[in-house]
Amino acid sequence: VTTLWDTTGTAVVKALAAERRQAGSVSSGLALTLVVVVDEKNVADAEAAATRAAAQHPCRLLVVVRRRPDAPEPRLDAEVLIGGRLGPGEAVVMRMYGRLALHAESVVLPLLAPDAPVVTWWYGEPPNRIAHDPLGVFADRRITDCSLAADEIAALHRRAEDYAPGDTDLGWTRTTLWRALCASAFDSVQGPVTSARVGGAPGHVTRALLAGWLQRRLGVDVQVDDLEGTGLSVVEITAGDVTVSVTRGKGSGAQLTRTGQPDRTLPLPRRELGDLLAEELRRLDPDEVYAEALEAATGSSGLADRSAHRTHIWHDPVESDDPDPALTVT
Amino acid sequence: MSNPLRDPRDRRLPRVPDPCVLVVFGVTGDLARKKLIPAVYDLANRGLLPPGFVLLGFARRDWGDGDFESVAKEAARKGARTEFKDEVWQRLAEAIRFLPGSFDDDRAFDTLASTLTELDGTHGTQGNAAFYLSIPPSAFPIVLQQMERTGMADNSRSGGWRRVVVEKPFGHDLPSSQELNNLVDKVFTAHDVFRIDHYLGKETVQNMLALRFANELFEPIWNAHHIDSVQITMAEDVGIESRAAFYEQTGAARDVLQNHLLQLMALTAMEEPASFDAESLRIEKRKVLSAIKPPKDLAAYAVRGQYDQGWLAGQRVQAYRAEKDVAADSRTETFAAVRLEVESRRWAGVPFYLRTGKRLPRRVTEIAVLFRKAPHLPFAKTDTEELGSNQLVVRVQPDEGMTLRFGSKVPGSAMEVRDVAMDFLYGEAFTESSPEAYERLLLDVLLGDASLFPHNQEVEDSWRVIDPIEKWWAEQNDSGGEPELYRAGEWGPKGADDMLARDGRTWRRP
Numbered sequence: 001v002t003t004l005w006d007t008t009g010t011a012v013v014k015a016l017a018a019e020r021r022q023a024g025s026v027s028s029g030l031a032l033t034l035v036v037v038v039d040e041k042n043v044a045d046a047e048a049a050a051t052r053a054a055a056q057h058p059c060r061l062l063v064v065v066r067r068r069p070d071a072p073e074p075r076l077d078a079e080v081l082i083g084g085r086l087g088p089g090e091a092v093v094m095r096m097y098g099r100l101a102l103h104a105e106s107v108v109l110p111l112l113a114p115d116a117p118v119v120t121w122w123y124g125e126p127p128n129r130i131a132h133d134p135l136g137v138f139a140d141r142r143i144t145d146c147s148l149a150a151d152e153i154a155a156l157h158r159r160a161e162d163y164a165p166g167d168t169d170l171g172w173t174r175t176t177l178w179r180a181l182c183a184s185a186f187d188s189v190q191g192p193v194t195s196a197r198v199g200g201a202p203g204h205v206t207r208a209l210l211a212g213w214l215q216r217r218l219g220v221d222v223q224v225d226d227l228e229g230t231g232l233s234v235v236e237i238t239a240g241d242v243t244v245s246v247t248r249g250k251g252s253g254a255q256l257t258r259t260g261q262p263d264r265t266l267p268l269p270r271r272e273l274g275d276l277l278a279e280e281l282r283r284l285d286p287d288e289v290y291a292e293a294l295e296a297a298t299g300s301s302g303l304a305d306r307s308a309h310r311t312h313i314w315h316d317p318v319e320s321d322d323p324d325p326a327l328t329v330t
Numbered sequence: 331m332s333n334p335l336r337d338p339r340d341r342r343l344p345r346v347p348d349p350c351v352l353v354v355f356g357v358t359g360d361l362a363r364k365k366l367i368p369a370v371y372d373l374a375n376r377g378l379l380p381p382g383f384v385l386l387g388f389a390r391r392d393w394g395d396g397d398f399e400s401v402a403k404e405a406a407r408k409g410a411r412t413e414f415k416d417e418v419w420q421r422l423a424e425a426i427r428f429l430p431g432s433f434d435d436d437r438a439f440d441t442l443a444s445t446l447t448e449l450d451g452t453h454g455t456q457g458n459a460a461f462y463l464s465i466p467p468s469a470f471p472i473v474l475q476q477m478e479r480t481g482m483a484d485n486s487r488s489g490g491w492r493r494v495v496v497e498k499p500f501g502h503d504l505p506s507s508q509e510l511n512n513l514v515d516k517v518f519t520a521h522d523v524f525r526i527d528h529y530l531g532k533e534t535v536q537n538m539l540a541l542r543f544a545n546e547l548f549e550p551i552w553n554a555h556h557i558d559s560v561q562i563t564m565a566e567d568v569g570i571e572s573r574a575a576f577y578e579q580t581g582a583a584r585d586v587l588q589n590h591l592l593q594l595m596a597l598t599a600m601e602e603p604a605s606f607d608a609e610s611l612r613i614e615k616r617k618v619l620s621a622i623k624p625p626k627d628l629a630a631y632a633v634r635g636q637y638d639q640g641w642l643a644g645q646r647v648q649a650y651r652a653e654k655d656v657a658a659d660s661r662t663e664t665f666a667a668v669r670l671e672v673e674s675r676r677w678a679g680v681p682f683y684l685r686t687g688k689r690l691p692r693r694v695t696e697i698a699v700l701f702r703k704a705p706h707l708p709f710a711k712t713d714t715e716e717l718g719s720n721q722l723v724v725r726v727q728p729d730e731g732m733t734l735r736f737g738s739k740v741p742g743s744a745m746e747v748r749d750v751a752m753d754f755l756y757g758e759a760f761t762e763s764s765p766e767a768y769e770r771l772l773l774d775v776l777l778g779d780a781s782l783f784p785h786n787q788e789v790e791d792s793w794r795v796i797d798p799i800e801k802w803w804a805e806q807n808d809s810g811g812e813p814e815l816y817r818a819g820e821w822g823p824k825g826a827d828d829m830l831a832r833d834g835r836t837w838r839r840p
Contacts, residue, residue: 176342177377183335184346184380188456193334217334252417256381261454264381265421267374279342289340 002080009107015080016092016111023082030089030113032281033060035120035135037326040065043093045273046123051087052274057281060113061091064135066101066327069318074100076107102316102327105134117141117284121277125149126169127326129162132315136326143280145170152205160298165286165308171205172290173276174231177268178210181246182235185256191240193218199225200232207232212297213289347776348490349382350458351449353442355473356465357387357398357428361497366464367402368409369768374422375412378773382454386427388442398428411766425453433465433472436479443480446488457490460775467499470510474517483517493522495775498589499580500525500786503800504793511786524775525789529590529695530782531767534730534756538597538697539606541724541732548722549602551701553676558719559833561683561698562594563840565690567642569818570664574655582666583634583803586686588796590695592619593784594726595682598697599672608781612788619791621673622682628802630832633814633825635665637689640818647689647818663813664688667826668799669833681833685826689818694840695726709745716748721838730756 002015034054038046043065050061075097082090092111096104112118117140122133126144130136146169149155159169196214200207210232211222218237227233229248236245246266247255254268291303317323336343352370354362373379387398403423407414429445431438449455459482463473477483483492496514501507514523529535542549551557564586570577577585593615600618603610625631639649650656650664665687672682701720714737721735732754740746774782784792806812814823821837830836 179335179340180343180346180377183333183343186335187333187346187348187380189333214335217337219334253421258454262452264454265424266381267377267418267421283341287342289337289342 001084004076004078004080007076007078009076009110012076012078012080012092012094012107013110015078016090019080019082020090030060030116031057032117032119032284033062033111033113034281035108035118035139036061036063036123037120037133037135038063038065038123040067040095042123047086047093049123049273049277050121051085052272053277053281054087054089056278058089059119059281060111060116061086061089062108062111063091063093064104064108065093065095066104067095067097069098069101069327071098074098076100103134105138108135109138112138119143119281119284121280122326123148125325126155126159127162128158128322128324129313129315130164130167130326131162131310131313132324133326134312137310137312140166141280141284142167143170143277144168146205147171147174151203153203153208156205156208156294157298160294160300160303163291163294163300163303164306164310165288165291165304168280168287168290169205169209169294170273170276170280172209172287172293173279174206174271175210175213175293176279177271178206178232178235178246179213181254181256181266181268182214182237182244185244185246185258186237189237189239189242189244191242193220193237193239195223195238196220197223197225197234197236198232199227199234199236201228201230202226204231208297209290209293210235212295213293216292216296344376344378345773345777346378347380347383347773347778348458349380349453349455350460350490350776351384351386351446351453351455352460352462352772352776353386353388353446354462354464355388355433356463356469358389358391358401359464362387362462362464363401363405364409365766365768366462366772367405368411369766369772371406371410371414371419371422372412372766372769373773375410375415375418379422380776382456384425384427384449384453384455385422386429386442386445386449388429388431388438390432391428391430393428393430395426395428399423399426402426411769433469433476436476439476439480439482443482446482450489455490457488458492459488459490460493460495462495464497467501467510470496471513474513478517483522485519485522491522491778492518493524493775493778494518495524495526497526499584500589500784500789501793502580502584504790504797507786507789507793511789515786520786521780523786524771524780524783525786526768526771527589527593527784528767528771529726530593530784531771532726532730533765534724534726535594535597536782537756538594538724543602554678554680556701557680558700558702559681559683559835560595560598561700561838562591562598562685562696563698563838564590564686564695565693565821565840566686566688567690567693569637569647569650569689570653570656574653577664578656578660578662581634581663582686582688583663583668583796583799587666587668587684588792589784589789591684591686592622592792592795593788594695594697595622595670595684596788598699599677599682601676606781608779608783611781612785616785616787616791618672618674619788619795621677622670622791622795623673624795624798625669625671628799631669631829632799632802633665633667633823633829634663634803635667635687635816635823635825636660636662636813637664637687637818638815640689640820642689642691642819649815649818650689661807661812663803665690665813665816665822665826667822667829669829670795683830683835683837685822685837687816687822690821691819692840693728696840697724697726698838698840699723700838709747713745714747716746718749723838732756 120139121143146155252269667685723733816823
């Protein structure tokens with residue numbers, strides 16, 4: 001571990017190279033660079049999740065913590081670790097003070113692994129516009145999490161307005177196990193679908209995306225019910241006289257019911273943040289299925305046809321009336 | 331109508347098999363406990379088993395469902411690759427059944443047949459069943475007859491699919507393998523028969539195809555113009571353990587060379603398949619297998635050895651002939667090395683050296699492709715003295731990955747070129763634990779994907795290569811010959827080194 005106080009980007013690059021030499025050939029197989037944008041108070045959670053994901057997808061981990069953009073003097077503190085508490089790979093944790101926080105890319109760009117894909121993950125309220133954050137502009141894939149916004153559905157609409165191919169949201173990742181259960185429950189059902197229903201907590205982003213996906217795939221209007229509890233509770237699909245439903249049970253199981261067949265219990269664990277992140281890192285191409293679900297959930301269209309490239313838009317959270325949470329200040 | 335919720339672009343959703351029953355014959359055996367049951371658990375844990383899945387054990391034990399469940403639980407806890415969770419097991423346990431019976435017991439098989447029908451109602455298994463024959467080959471005929479008698483193997487009678495999984499050995503020579511194939515294919519239809527060669531389930535073996543056919547870098551030089559020779563090695567440090575009875579009858583060539591090594595060779599030498607479905611892969615693999623010819627000069631290019639006592643990994647180990655239940659004058663080979671050629675334009679004149687053995691210094695399986703020397707070296711002779719031939723090595727196990735060796739300048743004022751190695755470790759660039767071979771193959775059986783399973787004709791083609799070699803060795807035995815001894819803990823007998831020396835080559839030390 002090398003800890004650098006009040007340092008420069010060049011010194012961080014040198015420290016990383018020195019750590020790599022010392023560690024031998026640890027990093028010959030880097031698949032990608034993961035940039036994590038996080039608040040000071042959530043650093044530990046984000047580090048734990050990124051470490052878990054990095055165990056499955058060896059990557060260079062760059063954690064950026066933006067602090068006090070109003071501080072009079074810009075300052076950079078950095079910690080360089082290889083094979084330490086952040087897993088077997090390479091990691092750099094950077095704290096940027098003052099105006100440097102708005103120019104984080106000047107430190108991060110030289111640290112990206114050569115020619116490997118870049119994934120940026122905002123662990124916090126999603127940006128209003130990703131183009132406001134230079135750390136999102138150069139990324140090949142951008143991961144937000146609408147469930148961390150105060151108004152999840154409003155955040156989801158902003159994601160649709162701001163969408164570019166290569167964007168994804170952990171609210172969508174949380175639908176995967178539900179979608180897998182629905183698909184396998186529906187495998188042996190014949191005939192056109194007549195109705196579908198999704199029940200869960202009101203204003204829940206995962207419920208909205210799952211309903212959007214069903215609507216898009218099945219071609220029927222999906223009824224959305226408000227139910228008590230956290231997150232999704234039930235999905236029900238009817239095709240003619242056959243109804244299949246998946247209901248979250250107690251613990252990590254789900255009840256699968258189908259007309260004319262005995263009920264079954266199936267695994268439906270609540271996954272850790274690190275596992276969700278790992279799922280996102282598995283594929284780095286644009287997720288068209290997410291784009292379609294997002295369109296259906298927000299009533300927008302043409303998302304997949306947009307350009308995958310963004311141009312940076314200068315945004316100063318100190319002077320703005322509506323500071324973008326992407327440039328989080330703590 | 332296809333399921334509207336399944337979308338080929340939606341690659342987050344796993345492929346999950348149809349509801350089905352997995353019937354395991356010989357479920358109390360080693361393989362079932364160490365590999366199969368843990369693989370079933372791992373699949374369940376990864377959410378890859380269908381809602382209606384039943385594991386049905388069949389063996390000659392006076393057990394109920396509960397007895398079997400507790401044995402299976404212990405096996406899963408010990409052998410599973412993924413974390414053992416009680417809740418996952420609880421759900422799996424609800425779907426575990428056991429039927430006691432011996433293979434000649436008509437009543438037991440009638441019960442099995444009616445149980446399968448019953449499960450269609452209670453578990454919604456829709457007539458689908460896979461039968462895993464984890465039993466000695468001598469028991470195959472009777473079990474297959476029982477299945478035929480009860481109509482269990484009949485797709486149309488069951489209303490779903492019925493598949494059978496067979497483990498190696500697939501016979502012990504060409505006639506016996508043909509007999510076995512006929513028997514199995516008569517009871518089941520040919521495309522419902524899955525022959526497991528667990529080597530083909532390994533990620534690196536599949537990566538061989540990706541390496542060759544997804545890249546521009548390798549395929550243009552993958553031919554006799556640029557490749558000097560290929561060495562395929564499967565070495566084990568263990569002896570025969572408790573398999574003396576089986577091994578005495580089999581030997582290294584039948585145990586390993588006929589299946590694993592020839593399959594690895596086929597994947598290395600085959601042409602590009604039209605697509606990656608099972609049928610196209612089979613066509614190409616068969617083509618190359620039928621072009622492999624046994625060596626003409628068997629005395630020079632088919633070497634066998636047997637381990638003598640020695641020291642291995644700091645421990646004293648006994649000779650093969652001193653192992654329990656091995657004849658004191660046994661002539662079974664524990665090491666085999668052969669030189670094969672592929673009679674095609676691509677490979678004309680390129681020898682493929684295959685070797686396998688027990689009690690070798692370490693456990694390793696690898697495919698080494700050795701390239702020719704550069705046609706002209708614009709350096710002084712002394713500058714390139716330490717330059718060997720370029721090599722591409724695919725490590726199948728352990729440390730799955732690849733090494734590329736090439737020459738590089740030694741830093742300094744003089745021009746001096748020396749070999750360096752560039753290493754790619756599979757586990758480093760991708761997920762840290764790739765699925766166990768059995769896990770992958772079992773899932774493929776339930777999904778009906780046969781691309782990683784050798785076809786009966788591939789098996790027969792392989793025997794065509796091995797039979798003349800076995801016959802030659804048998805003749806040697808008749809005239810008083812025997813395998814050359816090698817000390818346990820060394821890389822095989824001297825004859826294997828002589829074989830390569832004759833061609834002006836040496837074995838690569840893996």
